[in-house]
Amino acid sequence: MSFKTKMIPLAGAIAFAFAGSAAAQEMVVKIGHVGPVSGAIAHLGKDNENGAKMAIEELNAKGVMIGGKKVKFELQAEDDGGDPKQGTTVAQKLVDAKVNGVIGHLNSGTTIPASKIYNDAGIVQISPSATNPKYTQQGYKGAFRVVANDGQLGGTLGRYAVQINKAKKIAVIDDKTAYGEGVAAEFIKGAKAKGAEVVVQEHTTDKSTDFSAILTTIKAKNPDVIFFGGMDAVAGPMLRQMKALGITAKFMGGDGICTTDLVKLAGDGIGEGQVVCAEAGGVVDAQKKGMDDFKVAYKKKFGVEVQIYAPYVYDSVMVMVEAMKQANSAESAKYLPMLKKMKYKGVTGDIAFDDKGDIKDGTLTLFTYKAGKRELVQVVK
Incomplete structure (x- = not known):
């Protein structure tokens, strides 16, 4: 047996060991998203899901590090059909999948019953669109929303x-x-x-x-x-x-x-x-450019206009991941304290939460419709 033939399996072993070491340094973080992507308001649910996809793809392109490990983010998107019963079923599915956090649900009627399931499992939930005050009045430490309430x-x-x-x-x-x-x-x-x-x-x-x-x-x-x-x-x-x-x-x-x-x-x-x-949201002055840029990027990617909530979903994912980075952990219990004291500049404006999990200083944007198009009236607080 020649010296050269002896070296081939040795080189293979070294390459295999290196690959194994690299794989060990990569961490998978699963983020759940729930919205009604079937039924009468499927166009709104798809809008939300698209916002989550944009955030996940951007984060993976950046090569985010958490606790010294490179992270691969995976989106687990589920459909609640806007139905409370279906909402709790998919919530349990996400819990069983051991997701690291949940963005959703879209409707208050699905968000509120699902929130108990996430709370009992100790999983952080950020709703990008549920506005009923009851959601954050239940006393759940891991429940947040990024829009003003009803x-x-x-x-x-x-x-x-x-x-x-x-x-x-x-x-x-x-x-x-x-x-x-x-x-x-x-x-x-x-x-x-x-x-x-x-x-x-x-x-x-x-x-x-x-x-x-x-x-x-x-x-x-x-x-x-x-x-x-x-x-x-x-x-x-x-x-x-x-x-x-x-x-x-x-x-x-x-x-x-x-x-x-x-x-x-x-x-x-x-x-x-x-x-x-x-x-339930809105930006003015210097913050307007970030929102405008997001809408342009969204249309380029998906070929349709933003409906309403996609930017808020995008920001929800980003603020959750920022908390993970600050905590050096993707575990809800460890990044939750960082989320509670978070100050984050998103495409939807400044994000910080009060002691209930509601967004502080939430803005509202009034619109009307003229010549077949939605037209801004004013942004108010």
């Missing part, structure tokens, strides 16, 4: 209805979900505090398509403003039927209706400046 959002819209729209009589409709009922209740508080009268309050569901009976009742009361607590998939057909019935009242709603898709869903029912809605 108390801020609904109350601001209620005050706006009276102060700017000069509404004296208002009608309110909600879709009986945790989000819809919550934002409607806060709107009523805000409007009543400024002297408006609720002349009628009606209820529908998040799957309804026929509102003729409700709208006929409302038309008889001749309100100045109709507020809807629900999502764009229901608001669109409702606006079409309002137009068919000759109802010209202003139509207001929270972030659930405040999407680019509302134009398509409402058709000619969208009107000119008839719809006013609020997005």
